[in-house]
Amino acid sequence: MPRGAAMRVRLATLALLALSCSFEVDKTGTRFRCKGGDCPVGFECEVGTCVEPGASPDGALASCLEQYGDLTDFALCDEAANRCEFFGNAGGDTCNQLCAARRATCLTGYEADDGMPCIRGPEDGCDAPHDHLICICTQTSAAADSYTSMLVELHR
Numbered sequence: 001m002p003r004g005a006a007m008r009v010r011l012a013t014l015a016l017l018a019l020s021c022s023f024e025v026d027k028t029g030t031r032f033r034c035k036g037g038d039c040p041v042g043f044e045c046e047v048g049t050c051v052e053p054g055a056s057p058d059g060a061l062a063s064c065l066e067q068y069g070d071l072t073d074f075a076l077c078d079e080a081a082n083r084c085e086f087f088g089n090a091g092g093d094t095c096n097q098l099c100a101a102r103r104a105t106c107l108t109g110y111e112a113d114d115g116m117p118c119i120r121g122p123e124d125g126c127d128a129p130h131d132h133l134i135c136i137c138t139q140t141s142a143a144a145d146s147y148t149s150m151l152v153e154l155h156r
Helices: 003-020 064-068 095-100 142-155
Strands: 044-046 049-051 075-080 083-089 106-112 120-123 132-138
Touching: 064 075, 064 083, 095 106, 095 132
Parallel strands: none
Antiparallel strands: 044 049, 075 083, 083 132, 106 120, 106 132
């Protein structure tokens, strides 16, 4: 091959490589696996899946019963948009502990009046330990709930 032709081939190859390294992919509305908990800018790692903030990996929230029904003496007091209010025998734990164990956030907590299901006593917030309490926690995605259930089963 003549020297000029070889140079043009090299330049063309370099130009193609430069172009191939500069394209971007619009990931909006997509989901993909988190690698080591890391996701691209604008995404969060939730249950091993990169999702846009506020989205869940499978798009559905777990019911309050699915999410918290494994508590001893569980009783559902109220289920509203994105939150669950429930009674349970916490064995001295706090609402923060009960919610966090199910990948949720505590919104507030109450001592159960005389240990009665769904009868609110004084509001104690999320960090007061009680044997019987009423917690108001966020709901998580069904996929997160499945993950939590798997972890609970592994630790039994």
